[in-house]
Amino acid sequence: MTTTLAIHFDPTAIHAAVDSDGRLDLIALGGNKAGMPMAIHLGLDDSVFIGDEAEKQMQLDPAGVVDDPIGSLIEQEVTSQGGRASTSEVLLARLLTEVYAKGVQILDKTPDHVLVVLTAGGPKEEIYVAAASRALIGQVEFVSETKAWSAMATHGPQEVDPDLSGVIGGLLWRRHGDTPSGPIPRVTREDLGQTETVVSSTLQPAPSVIADGTRSVFEADKPVEINKRRKVPRILIVLFLFIGVAAAIGYVVLNQLQKDEDTPLVETPLVTTTSTTSTAPPTTTELIEETSTTSTTTSTTTSTTSTTTTTTTTSIPPLGMVTVSSVGVLLDAMGVPTLLSFADPADEVLLELETKVGSPDSDTGWSEDPQCDVPNVRRVTYGDLEVVMVDEDIEDGTPGVDAVFGQWFVAGAWATDSSIWTIERIGIGSTVAELREVSTAFAIETAIDGDLTGYFNFNFINILQDDGINGLTNATSDIGVVLSMWSGNTCDRRS
Numbered sequence: 001m002t003t004t005l006a007i008h009f010d011p012t013a014i015h016a017a018v019d020s021d022g023r024l025d026l027i028a029l030g031g032n033k034a035g036m037p038m039a040i041h042l043g044l045d046d047s048v049f050i051g052d053e054a055e056k057q058m059q060l061d062p063a064g065v066v067d068d069p070i071g072s073l074i075e076q077e078v079t080s081q082g083g084r085a086s087t088s089e090v091l092l093a094r095l096l097t098e099v100y101a102k103g104v105q106i107l108d109k110t111p112d113h114v115l116v117v118l119t120a121g122g123p124k125e126e127i128y129v130a131a132a133s134r135a136l137i138g139q140v141e142f143v144s145e146t147k148a149w150s151a152m153a154t155h156g157p158q159e160v161d162p163d164l165s166g167v168i169g170g171l172l173w174r175r176h177g178d179t180p181s182g183p184i185p186r187v188t189r190e191d192l193g194q195t196e197t198v199v200s201s202t203l204q205p206a207p208s209v210i211a212d213g214t215r216s217v218f219e220a221d222k223p224v225e226i227n228k229r230r231k232v233p234r235i236l237i238v239l240f241l242f243i244g245v246a247a248a249i250g251y252v253v254l255n256q257l258q259k260d261e262d263t264p265l266v267e268t269p270l271v272t273t274t275s276t277t278s279t280a281p282p283t284t285t286e287l288i289e290e291t292s293t294t295s296t297t298t299s300t301t302t303s304t305t306s307t308t309t310t311t312t313t314t315s316i317p318p319l320g321m322v323t324v325s326s327v328g329v330l331l332d333a334m335g336v337p338t339l340l341s342f343a344d345p346a347d348e349v350l351l352e353l354e355t356k357v358g359s360p361d362s363d364t365g366w367s368e369d370p371q372c373d374v375p376n377v378r379r380v381t382y383g384d385l386e387v388v389m390v391d392e393d394i395e396d397g398t399p400g401v402d403a404v405f406g407q408w409f410v411a412g413a414w415a416t417d418s419s420i421w422t423i424e425r426i427g428i429g430s431t432v433a434e435l436r437e438v439s440t441a442f443a444i445e446t447a448i449d450g451d452l453t454g455y456f457n458f459n460f461i462n463i464l465q466d467d468g469i470n471g472l473t474n475a476t477s478d479i480g481v482v483l484s485m486w487s488g489n490t491c492d493r494r495s
Helices: 051-060 088-107 125-135 145-155 162-176 346-356 432-438
Strands: 004-009 013-020 023-027 035-037 040-042 048-050 077-079 085-087 113-118 140-144 208-210 272-275 286-298 303-315 322-325 328-331 338-341 376-382 385-391 404-411 441-446 454-459 469-473 482-487
Touching: 004 088, 004 162, 013 088, 013 162, 023 088, 023 162, 035 051, 040 051, 048 051, 048 088, 077 088, 085 088, 088 125, 113 125, 113 145, 113 162, 125 140, 140 145, 140 162, 145 162, 322 482, 328 346, 328 404, 338 346, 346 376, 346 385, 346 404, 432 441, 432 454
Parallel strands: 004 113, 023 208, 113 140
Antiparallel strands: 004 013, 013 023, 013 035, 040 048, 077 085, 272 303, 286 303, 322 328, 328 338, 376 385, 385 404, 404 482, 441 454, 454 469, 469 482
């Protein structure tokens, strides 16, 4: 049978997997790990290090670190913190070569096909094509990350880490092709002349990890480590209110969860501590639950009832420097908050961002953009955040005169790592179920015909007269994960 090697670079990790002899396996790219860090280091002698080796060099020579490698590879020239430069084509070719060589070493043969999963928001396909040609790894096929995720959702194994969806989904896409939208068809026992319902399934069993040397599955008593980002915690009922767009913004925490003695508390991944008494008042980063339990002891002559009260404190993650909302961007929400509202002067918004966030990673300057419906826009990025400034009047002289803040867009690392999310703790990596849970108005539909990718819109406060927050997920079902979010209709983000 033919062998297909799939390679996927995401913002935090590099993964490889193989489809051979009818089964899927992950390639151990570093030690006993199923993947290796997405890291690039540029040396003084024009040397290039990637993955684990890059992280080792970072400790010795921080100036050689390339920040946000996937984002940096979008540009033609890539620079390190110390100003050392290389081209995106050369660096991407080095990444492909290293992963391909490791795959050949572990498989002990050359794969018949190489499949590269194109990272959403990463380098364009033409850069991958040029890099693959430079890497001399043979004929390479490419598939978009969204198609890989869709194939994973339909045909993939259960309970696989989401970070592996791209590489495993790519192999499943090559097996099955584009996945139709909609739920998996059901076959009923009534159709077969029986009485109970069963679900038709062609799901792939969970993959193992093959390593160098024995090329066998790791021993059961030595579990394989998988580089992964933390899951987004589930908030039971958390609602903050944005008020005011002129001088300040206030928000209110709903800090008393609904009590129900007959219903057990829902388990969440948040850290909880329990004590018999609690006198400290709740803060804006805590929710307090109080439950009462009653025990009764009965004898032939007396009946005694005693009641004890326990207090459970559930911590929620702190807000970072950037908090997004349907009315703009809130800076330093946990300190001295500054609200950058849509329609605020562009120069003032960019000055505040530079003061509190730092210098931008990229700036397009004023230009026409086919994705945007205004004559002139300026797209400025700060890590995973992009802000779009709008100049609707091109006849008033120099571009940028009377320009305003028109849109923000977030994609990349999960919010648990970037700390960019809404006050309700919705961000990249949140699930569709969590969106439904905290939204007052929520809708989701298929974004692209023939694809499981979802397009959603939600709002938290009905009284706000705005367009809410939009975004894309890898599926429309409750287990779908948020891939990108934006507010403001200046530029089209659905494609």
